Amino acid sequence: MQKPDIVRAQEFDNVPCPFCGLLCDDLGISAAAGTVTVRANGCEKSRTLFAAHAQSTTTPSVDGKASTLDEAIARATAILRAAKRPLFLSAGTDVAGMRALIELAELTKGIVDHANREAMFRNLRVLQDTGWISTTLTEIRNRADLLVVAGTQVSNRFPRLFERCFGDFDTLFDTRPRELIFLGARADDLPLPLKSRSTSLAIEPLRIAELFGGLRALLRGRTLLTNEIAGVAIEKVMVLLERMRAAKYGVLTWAASEFDFAHSDLAVQAMCELVKELNAKNRFAVLPLGGSDGDLTAMQVTTWQTGFPVCVDFGRGVPSQAAPNYPPDILIERGEVDALVLVCAFDADRIATSPNIPSIVLGRAGPPPGHCNAYIPVSVPGLHHPGHLFRTDNVVAMRMRQLVAAAHPAANEVLQKILDALREAG
Amino acid sequence: MIRLAGARIYDPAHGIDGVIRDLFIEGGRIVAAPRPGTHIDEEYDLAGRIVMAGAIDLHTHIGGGKVNIARAMLPEDHRDSAFARTGITRSGSGVVAPSTFAAGYRYVEMGYTACFEPAMLPVNARQAHMEMGDTPIVDKGGYALLGNDDFLLRMMADGAEQKLINDYVAWTLHATHCIAIKVVNPGGISAFKFNARSLDIDEPHPHYRVSPRAIVTTLTRALHDLRVPHPLHVHSSNLGVPGNVASTLATIEAAEGLPIHLTHIQFHSYGTEGERKFSSAAASIAEAIDRHTNVSADVGQIMFGQTVTASGDTMAQYRNASHAHPAKWMCMDIECDAGCGIVPFRYRDSNFVNALQWAIGLELFLRVKDPWRVFLTTDHPNGAPFTSYPHLIRLLMDRNFRNEKLAQIHPEAAAHSQLAALQREYSLYEIAIMTRAAPARSVGLSDRGHLGAGAAADITVYRDIADRENMFSAPEYVFKDGELVARDGAIVKVTRGATHVVRPDFDHGIEKRLRDYFERYHTIGFDNFAIAADELDRFGSREILVHPCTRPAP
Numbered sequence: 001m002q003k004p005d006i007v008r009a010q011e012f013d014n015v016p017c018p019f020c021g022l023l024c025d026d027l028g029i030s031a032a033a034g035t036v037t038v039r040a041n042g043c044e045k046s047r048t049l050f051a052a053h054a055q056s057t058t059t060p061s062v063d064g065k066a067s068t069l070d071e072a073i074a075r076a077t078a079i080l081r082a083a084k085r086p087l088f089l090s091a092g093t094d095v096a097g098m099r100a101l102i103e104l105a106e107l108t109k110g111i112v113d114h115a116n117r118e119a120m121f122r123n124l125r126v127l128q129d130t131g132w133i134s135t136t137l138t139e140i141r142n143r144a145d146l147l148v149v150a151g152t153q154v155s156n157r158f159p160r161l162f163e164r165c166f167g168d169f170d171t172l173f174d175t176r177p178r179e180l181i182f183l184g185a186r187a188d189d190l191p192l193p194l195k196s197r198s199t200s201l202a203i204e205p206l207r208i209a210e211l212f213g214g215l216r217a218l219l220r221g222r223t224l225l226t227n228e229i230a231g232v233a234i235e236k237v238m239v240l241l242e243r244m245r246a247a248k249y250g251v252l253t254w255a256a257s258e259f260d261f262a263h264s265d266l267a268v269q270a271m272c273e274l275v276k277e278l279n280a281k282n283r284f285a286v287l288p289l290g291g292s293d294g295d296l297t298a299m300q301v302t303t304w305q306t307g308f309p310v311c312v313d314f315g316r317g318v319p320s321q322a323a324p325n326y327p328p329d330i331l332i333e334r335g336e337v338d339a340l341v342l343v344c345a346f347d348a349d350r351i352a353t354s355p356n357i358p359s360i361v362l363g364r365a366g367p368p369p370g371h372c373n374a375y376i377p378v379s380v381p382g383l384h385h386p387g388h389l390f391r392t393d394n395v396v397a398m399r400m401r402q403l404v405a406a407a408h409p410a411a412n413e414v415l416q417k418i419l420d421a422l423r424e425a426g
Numbered sequence: 427m428i429r430l431a432g433a434r435i436y437d438p439a440h441g442i443d444g445v446i447r448d449l450f451i452e453g454g455r456i457v458a459a460p461r462p463g464t465h466i467d468e469e470y471d472l473a474g475r476i477v478m479a480g481a482i483d484l485h486t487h488i489g490g491g492k493v494n495i496a497r498a499m500l501p502e503d504h505r506d507s508a509f510a511r512t513g514i515t516r517s518g519s520g521v522v523a524p525s526t527f528a529a530g531y532r533y534v535e536m537g538y539t540a541c542f543e544p545a546m547l548p549v550n551a552r553q554a555h556m557e558m559g560d561t562p563i564v565d566k567g568g569y570a571l572l573g574n575d576d577f578l579l580r581m582m583a584d585g586a587e588q589k590l591i592n593d594y595v596a597w598t599l600h601a602t603h604c605i606a607i608k609v610v611n612p613g614g615i616s617a618f619k620f621n622a623r624s625l626d627i628d629e630p631h632p633h634y635r636v637s638p639r640a641i642v643t644t645l646t647r648a649l650h651d652l653r654v655p656h657p658l659h660v661h662s663s664n665l666g667v668p669g670n671v672a673s674t675l676a677t678i679e680a681a682e683g684l685p686i687h688l689t690h691i692q693f694h695s696y697g698t699e700g701e702r703k704f705s706s707a708a709a710s711i712a713e714a715i716d717r718h719t720n721v722s723a724d725v726g727q728i729m730f731g732q733t734v735t736a737s738g739d740t741m742a743q744y745r746n747a748s749h750a751h752p753a754k755w756m757c758m759d760i761e762c763d764a765g766c767g768i769v770p771f772r773y774r775d776s777n778f779v780n781a782l783q784w785a786i787g788l789e790l791f792l793r794v795k796d797p798w799r800v801f802l803t804t805d806h807p808n809g810a811p812f813t814s815y816p817h818l819i820r821l822l823m824d825r826n827f828r829n830e831k832l833a834q835i836h837p838e839a840a841a842h843s844q845l846a847a848l849q850r851e852y853s854l855y856e857i858a859i860m861t862r863a864a865p866a867r868s869v870g871l872s873d874r875g876h877l878g879a880g881a882a883a884d885i886t887v888y889r890d891i892a893d894r895e896n897m898f899s900a901p902e903y904v905f906k907d908g909e910l911v912a913r914d915g916a917i918v919k920v921t922r923g924a925t926h927v928v929r930p931d932f933d934h935g936i937e938k939r940l941r942d943y944f945e946r947y948h949t950i951g952f953d954n955f956a957i958a959a960d961e962l963d964r965f966g967s968r969e970i971l972v973h974p975c976t977r978p979a980p
Contacts, residue, residue: 014951025954095556096964106511127499131756131768133744137949138549138761142576143619164949172576172762172947173633249619279744283621285759303497304489304526304557307504307519317510319517319525321501388556388961395491395760396950397552399961 008032010403017042018094018382018400019049019346021291021392022137022158031404036383043159049347050383058365061375073414075374076341076360077421080108083339083358085315089328091115092293092346092364093411094387094400098301100415101343106314107422111322111337112302113311115350116295120310121324122256123288124299125265132272135251135285136393140165142172146247148181150254150271151205155187157255158289158392168193175249181240183208201232201240206261208254212270215241219277244278253287291392293346300390300397332357343411345378362411376414379406387412427452427460428908433472433887436858437479439867439876443855449477451883454908458879472887475902478858479875480539480884484865485659485689485724486806488529489543489557489566491550492736492766495756496523496807499768500734502752514920516562522733522807530562530923532813535915537886537901540565540866540874540926544608544659544689545738547571547764549950551602552957558925559965563911565884566967567869567926569659570602571738573609573641574616576762577943583634588647589933595648596932597940601956603927603970605869606656608689609645610738611663612638615765618741625741627663627673627680638663638673642680650684652930653975655870657685657722662694665742669698671707675714683720687868690726690805691715692787704779706786706843712793715800722868723794724801727787727818728780729810734770736807743767762947773810781839785832791822792848797859801868816898822852823894870973871926883908922968930975 009032016025028040029050038047060072067075080086088105090098091114105112114120126132140147147166154161166180168191180190182200190198203211207230214229218241229237244250252275259267271286278284290296303309306319313322331337332354340359344351348366353359355371363369365377381387382400387410390397428451434444450457487493497504500523508519509528518528533541541561546554546568558566572578572595581591595607613636614625620632627638646658662677664670674694678686688694691711699705715721732751737743740757743766747755750769757767773780787809794800802819806812821828832840840846852860866875873881885905891897900915911919937952944952959970 014953016954025951099560103516106517124498127495127754127756128501129754131499131750131754133757135759136761138763138947139619139759141949142762142947143759170946172580248621283619283759299498300494300553301556303494305560306517307497307508307523307525307528308501309498314510314517317517318508319519320505320508388552388964390553394495395547395550395553395758397550397556398950398954399552399958 012401012403015403016382016398016400017046018380018389019046020158021289021296022160022164023291023389023391023396023398024160024164025398029403036404045159053348053364053366058377060377063373069376069409072374072376073417073421076418079339079358079360079373080418080422081425083108083110085337086110086339086341087328087331087337088112088341089115089343090294090298091342091344091350093343094294094381094389095297095301096387096410096412097343097345097415098298099305100412100419102302102305104341104415104419105312107419109314109317111311111313111315113328114295114298116257116293117310117327119257120290120295120299122259122265122268123290124309126269126272130269130273133276133279133285135287136395137165137391140251140287143175143249144251145175145177146179146181146243146250148183148244148250148252150183150208150252151258152184153258154253154255154289155189157257157292162187162194163191166194167191179243181243183211201236203230203232205259205267207231209267209270211237212267212274216270216274216277219274244284245282247282247284250278250282250284251287252284253289255289257290287393289392291390293350294389296390296392296394300394329354345380345411362414365408377408378411378414379408381410384408385410427464427466428468428470429466430470430472430477430885430887433475433477435477435877436854437877438855438859438863440878449877449885451905451908454883456877456879456881456883470903474890476854476888476890477877478886479862479877479881480886480904480906481537481861482540482865482875483533483538483803483812484542484801484869485544485803486541486812487543487545487736487808488541488561488806489526490546490554492738492768493523494557495766496734496736496768497525499754499756500770503734515917521813522811526557526560527562530564531917534563534904534906534912534917535900536813536815536898537888537904538564539884539904539906540871542567542569542605542869544569545571545610546602546604547738547760548575548598548602549761549763551604552961555603555925555957555962555967556965559962559967561923562920563906563923565923565926567605568602569606569608570598570604571608571610571764572598573612573645574614574764576616579613579616579631579634579636582636582640582644588644588651590936591644592648592651593932593936595645596652596930597936599654600929603925603957603962605926605928605973606654606659607645607649608659608661609641610661611665611741612641614638614663614741615738618744618765619759623741623745625663627676639676639680642677643682646681646684646686654928654930655973655975656868657687659687659689661689661739665693665739666746668696668704670694670696671710674711678714678718678721681720685720688721688723690803690808691723692726692728692783692790692809695786695790700842702778704782706782706789708786708789708793709844712790715794716796722799722801724803725787725790726803726805726809728773728783729804729814729817730773730775730780730784731810732772733807733810734768736766736768738764738766740765740767743769775835778836778839781835782842784835785839785843785845788821788828789843789845789848792850797856798864800860801865802860816895819857819898820893820895823857825849825851869926870928872973922966924969924971925962925967926971926973928973928975
């Protein structure tokens with residue numbers, strides 16, 4: 001007897017997840033009848049964002065009223081044609097989307113930037129000023145015997161970092177005793193075996209630079225006439241330093257996105273300089289965490305196409321590094337840009353608009369966005385269409401997969417249409 | 427049909443040395459002279475001009491992770507060199523670390539039509555192909571990096587059969603869409619991760635106990651067995667170390683008579699004579715190359731001025747980091763696979779070591795007798811940016827000019843060098859060999875680097891200017907696949923270049939082993955590692971051109 005027709009779920013294995021900079025590529029996913037479920041190896045963030053708005057039927061709109069795609073593209077083109085200095089901002093798109101966004105900025109003499117620019121500059125300034133010795137996820141997974149985490153939010157922002165890189169699994173090399181030290185607070189969701197091998201020093205992120213300045217002085221054999229550094233008893237600082245010096249392959253990591261205070265690049269620099277100096281005797285490396293919302297993807301493409309990593313201004317025709325101290329909200333507030341194109345393809349909740357500027361939003365379908373003159377829902381790279389993203393370590397470029405049919409065009413396709421329309425207009 | 431009429435042709439692949447004749451182009455190819463009366467659509471009167479095939483750079487770091495880090499690190503290289511979009515070209519910037527568009531345009535403006543990125547980390551190959559896809563007009567190809575990857579070293583440590591290693595090498599070429607294999611500081615990049623600071627050619631690796639010599643021998647054999655046209659491309663042990671002539675000569679011996687290519691040999695031709703314990707060993711290296719007909723080399727000439735060194739050799743880059751100018755540098759250990767290091771550097775003619783390096787490179791060019799086995803490179807950007815090639819060509823072709831420059835360098839370096847005694851001046855024919863015919867043959871491009879019927883119409887037309895630097899800086903016409911793409915050193919049309927690859931046969935049984943390995947140890951799955959052919963199309967490659975693996979079997 002034949003069974004009644006049921007919609008069979010499609011099963012996918014080894015799926016890369018586009019929703020944070022780790023790009024974990026071991027997810028098991030079921031897709032059926034418009035519902036996408038992470039069945040294996042996900043995190044809360046991936047479960048939420050793979051499933052979000054699966055049934056969404058949001059249509060394009062012009063000035064808040066539903067429209068066709070062509071009408072919304074025409075409105076966007078008209079806004080850009082009238083603009084003298086538009087701002088093109090990614091809050092999440094893939095390599096192809098960035099390529100189109102950069103060309104649009106070039107064509108319209110605008111600025112191209114990423115919403116995570118502040119956090120990106122915290123690391124970039126150090127790379128451009130003194131540099132670092134860094135490492136990548138597979139090295140940590142197989143080689144690191146010590147992982148030092150600066151800050152308190154690493155496991156919220158990069159949920160599976162410890163599970164995938166520092167857990168109890170076979171490694172290529174001897175990684176014992178595999179210790180984890182938190183400079184801030186211990187992550188509360190640590191896998192059990194790691195919990196027992198982890199310690200923490202309570203320290204405010206604001207005082208990281210001070211702590212690492214002290215560590216550098218002590219490494220050089222200086223005597224410090226103090227009982228504490230950055231609120232940590234000097235004995236504890238000495239123990240930390242000795243542990244770092246004893247590591248066969250130590251790694252220091254942080255998420256610059258949580259270092260939300262003035263001159264936090266100096267904290268990053270102090271960390272990187274200590275790690276460089278440790279290498280005189282032992283191997284030690286840093287892993288600056290990033291890559292979420294396509295930020296490292298934006299940086300990579302912008303760098304190879306223009307020569308500058310982020311926040312590139314084509315106002316004089318030639319690409320130049322715009323002043324890092326003028327973020328998008330200030331440019332908008334001061335009227336220094338006269339149109340905004342925002343691309344936000346991963347997380348509809350990240351769409352942030354301003355009523356003070358003609359706005360074009362290419363966003364993941366979801367709740368109605370705030371003020372915008374042209375709204376175009378776009379599909380999600382890695383869910384609705386293939387695409388490429390860069391991982392947190394800046395080395396692995398991952399191909400994202402299409403899991404379900406796309407109800408909306410990819411950001412790149414929409415941007416190409418706008419480019420074509422602008423080129424036709426001359 | 428296009429006729430290029432009356433130019434002097436230099437086509438060493440066919441032994442043509444400055445013969446005046448017409449060339450015909452149809453459908454992007456060079457064709458035989460048509461029957462009389464055939465309609466000619468376009469004719470170029472090239473009386474007095476010099477015609478060569480488009481030039482080929484077989485070793486230039488134009489794309490991939492480390493190049494992009496160098497770009498990001500060096501806003502000072504981009505601020506004053508930025509250029510705007512035009513009706514046909516994109517914007518860009520950079521001299522020593524040019525943006526992708528800048529690199530493509532500058533190469534074509536100089537008459538180059540193909541560039542090979544010599545250090546593609548398999549795990550980073552996807553990025554390198556993205557960047558090469560955004561490098562317009564010129565054809566591209568990559569050399570996949572092996573010899574510091576855990577998988578190979580582990581197999582060697584376990585005494586794996588050569589056949590299994592060959593399968594792995596072939597799989598790597600397929601998965602990364604590369605045309606050759608390079609090894610950088612064999613075993614040394616890996617050893618640095620185990621805290622070794624040097625690894626000499628016969629020293630066992632601190633973990634795997636495998637020697638650099640064994641790595642060179644094994645990989646040389648693999649490429650020979652697989653009949654890959656380009657032999658193992660070797661960045662030898664001890665780069666930049668005084669006295670490294672010994673390990674360079676040992677590397678030649680490690681090939682055991684099989685074909686081997688030694689890259690940027692200038693950085694590996696140093697002795698320890700003299701008060702400063704740094705001297706030229708160019709004579710003995712050149713003599714060894716002359717004697718071993720299985721060896722080819724590119725020079726990696728240095729030029730005075732600012733550049734940036736971008737290398738997979740973390741061990742050497744870390745060692746040289748204190749010389750960084752400006753004072754910033756980075757190194758990176760990568761995925762139990764390889765590494766990279768960026769150290770900006772300024773070569774000074776007033777510095778003894780730099781001045782001698784300059785002289786050593788030129789000595790090598792002038793001493794190696796066979797131009798088919800020594801190629802013109804600066805190891806862009808490590809010795810100098812590729813835009814210095816026209817200057818380098820003049821140094822090789824014009825002895826008076828060379829001696830004038832020699833008189834300006836650190837006097838002790840000049841005194842230590844035997845450069846002044848070398849009379850040789852390269853001919854146009856020899857330049858055509860070392861920049862066209864020889865690299866095409868070496869890499870295995872049967873339809874590039876020459877002007878015979880059937881070849882791709884990649885053609886460069888020069889005015890015959892006595893100042894050869896001037897002549898080679900801005901050819902009058904450059905054709906890519908039969909289309910005029912540059913005129914008088916300016917781009918007139920932008921096209922997409924192709925990607926050259928080889929795909930040797932292999933036993934796919936190795937994939938099961940690799941799958942298990944990836945699943946167990948890596949942070950990227952086997953299924954997500956290999957690059958699919960359609961990805962290259964998305965990145966901007968015009969097409970993938972697969973070259974046969976047909977070197978005669980042993």
